Amino acid sequence: MKAIIQTDPADPRSLHWQETHIPTPREGEVLIQVAAAGLNRADTLQAQGHYPPPKGVSEVLGLEAAGVIVDPNGCVRPDGMPYREGDEVGALLSGGAYAEYTIVPAGQLTPVPDGFGLQETASVIEAACTIWSNLMMTAHLREGDTLLIHGGGGGIGIFATQLAHALGVRVAVTAGSPEKLDVCRRYGADVLINYHEEDFVKVVKELGGADVILDIIGAKYLEGNVSALAPDGHLVIIGMQGGVKGELNIGKLLAKRGNISATGLRYRDREDKARIVAETVENVWPMLEDGRICHHVDRVFPIQDAAEGHRALLDGEITGKAIFEVAR
Amino acid sequence: MKAIIQTDPADPRSLHWQETHIPTPREGEVLIQVAAAGLNRADTLQAQGHYPPPKGVSEVLGLEAAGVIVDPNGCVRPDGMPYREGDEVGALLSGGAYAEYTIVPAGQLTPVPDGFGLQETASVIEAACTIWSNLMMTAHLREGDTLLIHGGGGGIGIFATQLAHALGVRVAVTAGSPEKLDVCRRYGADVLINYHEEDFVKVVKELGGADVILDIIGAKYLEGNVSALAPDGHLVIIGMQGGVKGELNIGKLLAKRGNISATGLRYRDREDKARIVAETVENVWPMLEDGRICHHVDRVFPIQDAAEGHRALLDGEITGKAIFEVAR
Numbered sequence: 307m308k309a310i311i312q313t314d315p316a317d318p319r320s321l322h323w324q325e326t327h328i329p330t331p332r333e334g335e336v337l338i339q340v341a342a343a344g345l346n347r348a349d350t351l352q353a354q355g356h357y358p359p360p361k362g363v364s365e366v367l368g369l370e371a372a373g374v375i376v377d378p379n380g381c382v383r384p385d386g387m388p389y390r391e392g393d394e395v396g397a398l399l400s401g402g403a404y405a406e407y408t409i410v411p412a413g414q415l416t417p418v419p420d421g422f423g424l425q426e427t428a429s430v431i432e433a434a435c436t437i438w439s440n441l442m443m444t445a446h447l448r449e450g451d452t453l454l455i456h457g458g459g460g461g462i463g464i465f466a467t468q469l470a471h472a473l474g475v476r477v478a479v480t481a482g483s484p485e486k487l488d489v490c491r492r493y494g495a496d497v498l499i500n501y502h503e504e505d506f507v508k509v510v511k512e513l514g515g516a517d518v519i520l521d522i523i524g525a526k527y528l529e530g531n532v533s534a535l536a537p538d539g540h541l542v543i544i545g546m547q548g549g550v551k552g553e554l555n556i557g558k559l560l561a562k563r564g565n566i567s568a569t570g571l572r573y574r575d576r577e578d579k580a581r582i583v584a585e586t587v588e589n590v591w592p593m594l595e596d597g598r599i600c601h602h603v604d605r606v607f608p609i610q611d612a613a614e615g616h617r618a619l620l621d622g623e624i625t626g627k628a629i630f631e632v633a634r
Numbered sequence: 635m636k637a638i639i640q641t642d643p644a645d646p647r648s649l650h651w652q653e654t655h656i657p658t659p660r661e662g663e664v665l666i667q668v669a670a671a672g673l674n675r676a677d678t679l680q681a682q683g684h685y686p687p688p689k690g691v692s693e694v695l696g697l698e699a700a701g702v703i704v705d706p707n708g709c710v711r712p713d714g715m716p717y718r719e720g721d722e723v724g725a726l727l728s729g730g731a732y733a734e735y736t737i738v739p740a741g742q743l744t745p746v747p748d749g750f751g752l753q754e755t756a757s758v759i760e761a762a763c764t765i766w767s768n769l770m771m772t773a774h775l776r777e778g779d780t781l782l783i784h785g786g787g788g789g790i791g792i793f794a795t796q797l798a799h800a801l802g803v804r805v806a807v808t809a810g811s812p813e814k815l816d817v818c819r820r821y822g823a824d825v826l827i828n829y830h831e832e833d834f835v836k837v838v839k840e841l842g843g844a845d846v847i848l849d850i851i852g853a854k855y856l857e858g859n860v861s862a863l864a865p866d867g868h869l870v871i872i873g874m875q876g877g878v879k880g881e882l883n884i885g886k887l888l889a890k891r892g893n894i895s896a897t898g899l900r901y902r903d904r905e906d907k908a909r910i911v912a913e914t915v916e917n918v919w920p921m922l923e924d925g926r927i928c929h930h931v932d933r934v935f936p937i938q939d940a941a942e943g944h945r946a947l948l949d950g951e952i953t954g955k956a957i958f959e960v961a962r
C-alpha cells in the first residue's frame with residue numbers, strides 16, 4: 307500500500323506518498339481501506355515533532371478516517387452490532403489515517419451517518435468525540451448555560467458551536483476575522499468577538515460570565531479565562547496554541563468555585579475511547595442525520611498533497627475542516 | 635445575649651465577650667441557643683480582615699455550632715422531618731457561632747449523631763460538609779484510589795483521613811511533625827510524609843501518583859501537586875495558606891488529563907448548602923455513629939477565651955479540632 311511518509315523528521319513539509327507495508331490487525335482490531343482522512347491541527351504538530359503517537363501506534367499521520375472494512379478480524383462492536391467486510395465506517399484513530407489502509411480498534415468504529423458520504427464522515431469524528439467528551443462528559447454543559455468557544459471558526463469551533471446551539475446553550479465565540487465570525491453566526495453563535503479588536507473578558511463578563519469555556523489557546527488566555535468564568539464555571543483546555551505555562555490566580559478561582567480541566571483524546575486507553583465513541587455516536591449522530599449539526603468541509607485535497615493541506619491550515623486559510631481524499 | 639465582638643478591626647486579638655442583640659430568624663430560619671462552636675482556620679482569617687461574611691450574614695465569627703432550638707419559626711427540614719423547640723441540633727453556618735444565640739437556615743441543620751455530645755457535634759460539621767462535598771461530590775473519590783491530603787494533622791486533615799480510609803482509599807498525608815504524623819497513622823493514613831524532611835512529589839510519584847489531592851496550601855504547592863497527580867487525577871484546592879498566585883504548567887496537566895477545582899462552602903447559596911448538608915448527613919453521620927469516623931476534639935476553650943483559641947491554632951498547637959464552650 308501507499309501512505310504519507312515524513313522523509314525528514316526535521317522538516318514538517320517532507321510529506322511524501324510512498325510505498326510501505328499494510329498493517330496487520332491484532333485481536334480486537336479491524337483493517338479498513340481508507341477513502342478519506344480528516345486534517346487536524348494535531349497532525350501539523352506531529353509533523354513538527356511535538357506530538358508523538360502513543361506506544362504501539364503507527365507513525366503515519368492522521369487521527370480520523372472513513373472507508374470500507376476489508377478485514378473485520380472477527381470483531382463485533384461493543385453494543386453487539388457487528389461490522390462486516392465491505393461495510394462503510396468511520397474511525398477515530400490514534401494515528402495512521404494518511405494511508406490506503408489502516409487498523410482500528412473495533413470500539414473506535416462509527417457508522418456513517420444517514421445522508422453522509424465518506425468524506426463528510428471523516429470530517430466530523432475527531433471533532434464530535436472531542437467536543438462531546440469535553441463539553442458534556444467533563445464539563446456537563448446544560449441548556450441555558452453560556453459557553454465561550456475560542457477559535458470559533460476552526461474545525462472544533464464550528465462543530466462545538468452547532469452542538470451547543472442545538473442543546474439550547476448561549477454561544478459566544480472568538481475568531482480573528484469578520485469572515486470567520488460570520489460563519490460562526492450562521493451556525494448559531496449568539497455573541498461574536500473579534501479577538502484582534504475586542505477584549506473577550508469584558509464582553510463575556512457583561513453576559514454574566516461563561517459557565518463553560520472551551521479553550522485551545524492555553525497559557526496566553528489562562529488569566530482571562532479564569533476572569534471570564536461564571537460561578538461554578540468550568541474551563542476546559544484542549545489546545546495550547548498560546549503557550550504552555552501561565553499564571554493561575556487561585557484566589558480568583560476559589561472565589562467563584564471554578565474548575566479547570568486539560569484533556570486530550572489521543573493518549574486515552576482503548577476502553578476510554580470506546581466509551582467516548584459510543585456516547586458520541588448515540589448522542590451526536592442523530593443530530594448529524596436530522597441536520598441540527600452540519601459538517602463543514604471547506605477544502606478537499608488529494609492525499610498526495612498532504613504537505614499543501616498542512617500549509618493551508620497553518621496559514622489560516624481553512625474555515626472548518628479540510629479533508630484528504632484517498633483514491634482507490 | 636452575649637457574643638464575641640471584635641472591638642478593633644485592625645487587631646485580630648481584640649475578641650471580647652460583650653452584650654449585643656439576639657438575632658431574629660426570618661422565613662426559613664431557626665433560632666438556636668448555642669452550646670458549642672467549632673474553631674476553624676477561616677475564623678482567624680476573618681479576624682485578620684481577609685474573609686468577610688457573605689451579604690446579610692452576622693459579622694460575628696463562627697462557621698459551625700451545636701445547641702438547642704429555641705424558635706423553630708415553623709421550619710421543616712427538606713426531607714420533611716421537622717425540628718421542634720428543645721431539639722438538640724448541629725448547624726452549618728456562614729457566620730455567627732461565637733454567641734449565645736444564632737440563626738440557621740433550616741436546610742443547614744443536622745441531627746446530633748447517636749453517641750455524640752454537643753461539643754463533638756460542633757467539631758465535625760464544617761469538616762464533614764467540606765470534605766464530603768469536595769472529595770465525593772466534586773472529585774468523585776472511589777475505593778482503591780490514592781488520595782494525598784496536605785495538612786493531615788489539621789481539623790480537615792484528620793477527618794478526611796478517616797473518611798477516605800473508611801471508603802477503602804489509600805491515604806498519603808503531609809504534616810510538619812512526627813507527632814502529627816503519628817496521629818494521622820492512628821486514624822488510617824497509609825503513607826506519612828514530613829514536609830520538612832521529604833519531597834511529597836517524589837513520594838507520591840513512587841505510589842503511582844494521586845488520583846485525588848486535597849490541598850490547603852495553594853500557590854506554593856501548585857506545581858508539585860500537578861506533578862503528583864495520576865492520569866485523570868483531580869486536585870481540589872480549599873485553602874491558600876501558601877499563597878494565591880502560582881504558575882500552572884498546562885502542558886503537564888494536559889498530558890495527564892488533570893482537573894483542578896478550587897472551592898469554598900461559605901459563599902454558596904442556601905439551596906447548594908442544603909444539598910451538601912443533606913448528602914453529608916446521609917452518608918457521613920452513619921460513619922460517625924458506628925465509629926468508622928471519630929471526632930478529634932483536641933482542646934476546649936471557654937468562649938470568653940476566643941482570642942487565646944485563635945492564638946493556639948495559629949501557633950500550631952492544635953492537632954485536630956478546638957471547640958469553644960458556651961455556658962448557659
Ligand SMILES: NC(=O)c1ccc[n+]([C@@H]2O[C@H](COP(=O)([O-])OP(=O)(O)OC[C@H]3O[C@@H](n4cnc5c(N)ncnc54)[C@H](OP(=O)(O)O)[C@@H]3O)[C@@H](O)[C@H]2O)c1
Nearest residue numbers: 347436457459460461462480481482522544545569570571
Ligand atoms: N485535546 C484534544 O483532544 C484535541 C482534539 C482536537 C483538537 N484539539 C486542539 O484544538 C485546537 C483547535 O483544533 P482545530 O482542528 O479546530 O484547529 P483549527 O481548525 O486550526 O482552528 C483553530 C482556530 O483558532 C483560531 N485562533 C488562532 N488564534 C486565536 C486566538 N488567539 N484567539 C481565538 N482564536 C484563535 C484560528 O483562526 P483565526 O485566528 O483566524 O480566527 C483557527 O480558526 C487545536 O489546538 C487542536 O490541537 C485538541
Ligand SMILES: NC(=O)c1ccc[n+]([C@@H]2O[C@H](COP(=O)([O-])OP(=O)(O)OC[C@H]3O[C@@H](n4cnc5c(N)ncnc54)[C@H](OP(=O)(O)O)[C@@H]3O)[C@@H](O)[C@H]2O)c1
Nearest residue numbers: 675764785787788789790808809810850872873897898899
Ligand atoms: N474552602 C473551604 O470550604 C474550606 C473549609 C474548611 C477549611 N478550609 C481551609 O482548609 C485549611 C485547613 O483547615 P483546618 O481547619 O484543618 O486548619 P488547621 O487545623 O489549622 O490545619 C492546617 C494544617 O496544615 C498544616 N500545614 C501547615 N503548613 C503546611 C505545609 N506547607 N504542608 C503541609 N501541611 C501544612 C498544619 O500543621 P503542621 O504544619 O504542623 O503539620 C495544620 O495541621 C485552612 O486553610 C482552611 O481555611 C477551607
